[in-house]
Structure formats: C-alpha cells, structure tokens
Amino acid sequence: MPHDHHSHAHHHHHHIDPDAGDARVAIAIAVNLFLTLAQIVGGVVSGSMALIADAIHNLSDAISLVIAFGARKIARRPRDGAMTFGYGRAEVVAAMVNYTTLVVISVYLFAEGVSRLFNPPEIAGWTVVIIAGIALIVDLVTAALTWALSKDSLNIRAAFLHNLADAATSVAVIVGGVVILLWDWRLIDPILTILISLYILWHALSEVRPVIRILMLGAPDGTRAGEVANAMAGVAGGEDVHHVHLWQIDEHRTSVEAHVVIAGEPSDVLGNVKLLLRERFGIAHSTLEVEAPGAGCAGEAPGFQPLA
Structure with missing residues (x-):
C-alpha cells in the first residue's frame, strides 16, 4: 500500500517548492551572521553594550534559523523502519526548541529592563542608533524572506517570531537612543x-x-474524537465505534485508530468509513480494527468510549 497518498491532504496552499524555501532560509542565516559580526565590531569600537547585546540577538536569530533549516531537511526524509510515521515531526520539535528559547529570551529581557530602571544606561551617541537601524533592516529582510513560509509551517513560524522579536528590540534601541539623545530621558530604554x-x-x-x-x-484543533466516532458509527452497517484515538502525525496529517463493530459486509462498511473520514474530517490515515457484534471488546470496556 503506498504510504504517501495522505501526505498531501492539506497542502492546498503551497506556492513555494521546498528547495526554494530552503534557499530563502539559508540566505536569511547568512544575512544574520554577517550582521552579527558587524555589530560586534561596532559595539567594541563605540563601547556600546546595547550593540553587542543586539549582535547576540542576531546570533540567536541565526541559530533559530539554523535549527529550523535543519528540521526542514530532516522532515523531508522518507519514513523508515526506525521512524514509521516518517520524520515530519522534526519540525514540531524544532518549533518547540525555538519557542522555549524565545520564552527564555523574553524573561531575560524583562529582568534586564527592570534592573536598568534603577540604573539607567549611558548611551554613546548616534552610532548606536544608526547601527540599530541597520539591524532593523536586516531583521525586516529576514522576516520578509521567511514570512511566506511561516504561514504554512510551525517550524519556520517559530524562527520568524524570533526575527520579529529582534526587529522590535532594534526599534526599542532606536527610539530609546533618539529620546535619550534629544531629551536625555533615560528611563525610556528600560521601559x-x-x-x-x-x-x-x-x-x-x-x-x-x-x-x-x-x-x-x-x-x-477544532476536531473532537467524539464527533469523529459518532460520524463513523453513523455509517450504514456500522453498529458501534469505540477505542477511538485521534492525533496529529505532524502539522498537515491527522491519524485515527478505532475499533469498529460491523454487522454487514466489512469491506463495504470500512470503505464508507474511510471515505467519510477523508471527506468530512480530512483524515486520510486511519487504522480500523473490525469486530463482529458481541465479539471483541465491545461492551466490556466502557472506559474506552470516546469522550464526546
């Protein structure tokens, strides 16, 4: 049985082919690494901690993109004996890693801001503002490169948010720097x-x-096992459906397994059930165990009834 007839069930809106997507992510990585270097040099020359901090942000951007890039590559590997569902979840794992670091970064920024409220920073002239401006442009370029991809991929979306967060920090440096230079109101930066x-x-x-x-x-999201079970039980010839498990293999594929009690001819009923799953719920990956009425675990395992 071919195993990838289901993998395209939800890819209605793919405009970018995978290799072009990879190329975009690779360019974004290069741009960020180049900027990181430029900012570290600028920070050392101007003695500005803000710039070096911004460089570290851009490095974290580049790293989040590297993780996303690697996950994209792994996710496209064909399934094998070790990974029988394929490698699609690599992207989900990468997104988890990137969101976790984003949470850490935001907590760190918060702590930094609070500590600076009590000890407002000195800002070294316009250099910082100008370089933060360049950083902002790079972040926007990166965001533009990954934006189209981010709509279709949890993984790229996490990296994309890293960039957006970074663009926001650059804006803060610019606004804060200008306000301090013009009106010497030091609290703007930590706020x-x-x-x-x-x-x-x-x-x-x-x-x-x-x-x-x-x-x-x-x-x-938006689908409940109970709904799916009731719909399946409603197919002619099917008497009861229990032991229903419904889960996502990855972002684009959903899988269901269930025990179906069948009075009629199994092949017809199963065909109809599978058709219903595909058309109504977009589930093309189903594993169904057939039981005759009164046999199997029907009626003996109320604990397995689907939760409506």
Whole structure:
C-alpha cells in the first residue's frame, strides 16, 4: 500500500517548492551572521553594550534559523523502519526548541529592563542608533524572506517570531537612543525593553500551544474524537465505534485508530468509513480494527468510549 497518498491532504496552499524555501532560509542565516559580526565590531569600537547585546540577538536569530533549516531537511526524509510515521515531526520539535528559547529570551529581557530602571544606561551617541537601524533592516529582510513560509509551517513560524522579536528590540534601541539623545530621558530604554519582553512572551506562549498539542498527541484543533466516532458509527452497517484515538502525525496529517463493530459486509462498511473520514474530517490515515457484534471488546470496556 503506498504510504504517501495522505501526505498531501492539506497542502492546498503551497506556492513555494521546498528547495526554494530552503534557499530563502539559508540566505536569511547568512544575512544574520554577517550582521552579527558587524555589530560586534561596532559595539567594541563605540563601547556600546546595547550593540553587542543586539549582535547576540542576531546570533540567536541565526541559530533559530539554523535549527529550523535543519528540521526542514530532516522532515523531508522518507519514513523508515526506525521512524514509521516518517520524520515530519522534526519540525514540531524544532518549533518547540525555538519557542522555549524565545520564552527564555523574553524573561531575560524583562529582568534586564527592570534592573536598568534603577540604573539607567549611558548611551554613546548616534552610532548606536544608526547601527540599530541597520539591524532593523536586516531583521525586516529576514522576516520578509521567511514570512511566506511561516504561514504554512510551525517550524519556520517559530524562527520568524524570533526575527520579529529582534526587529522590535532594534526599534526599542532606536527610539530609546533618539529620546535619550534629544531629551536625555533615560528611563525610556528600560521601559521599552520591558514592554517588548512582555510582548514577545505573550506571542511565544500563544504560538507554542499548537506545538505542545501535537507533541502531546492531542486531537487537531477544532476536531473532537467524539464527533469523529459518532460520524463513523453513523455509517450504514456500522453498529458501534469505540477505542477511538485521534492525533496529529505532524502539522498537515491527522491519524485515527478505532475499533469498529460491523454487522454487514466489512469491506463495504470500512470503505464508507474511510471515505467519510477523508471527506468530512480530512483524515486520510486511519487504522480500523473490525469486530463482529458481541465479539471483541465491545461492551466490556466502557472506559474506552470516546469522550464526546
């Protein structure tokens, strides 16, 4: 039985072929690494901690993109004896890693901002503002390179948010620097830092939920096992459906397994059940165990009834 007829069930909106996508991510990595170097040099020359901090952010961007890039490559490997579901979840794992580091970064930024409230920073002239401006442009370029991909991939989305967070920090450095240079109001920098850290934290926590859901073998968002079970039980000839498990193999593929009690001719009923799963729920990967009425575990395992 061919095993990839189901892998394209949900790819309605793929405009970018995988290799072009990889190339974009690779360019984004190169741009970020180049910028990191430039900023470290600038930071050392101007004695600005802000710049060196920004360089470290860009390095973290590059690293998050490297992780995303690697996961994309791994996810496309064909399934084998060791990974019978294929490698698609590599992207989910990478997204989890990237969101976790984003949460850590935002907590760190928050702490940094609070400590600076009590000890406002000295800012060294316009250099910092100008270089942060360049950083912002690079972040926007990276975001532009990965934006189209991020709509279709949890993995790239996590890296994309790293970049957005970074662009926001660059904006803070620019605004803070200008305000300090013009009006010498030193508190602007820590205030902006705190606001941005909260913003990043909020984003990361809301985006990580679907990732955790997949890793926890949860049902796809908006679909409940009870619904699917009732629909399956409604197929003519099917008497009862129990022991229903519904989970996402990866972002684009959902799998269901169930015990189906069948009175009629099994092949017809199973064909109809599979058709229903595919058409109504978009589930093309199903494993069904057939039981005759009164046989098997029917009626003896109420604990397995699907939760509606």
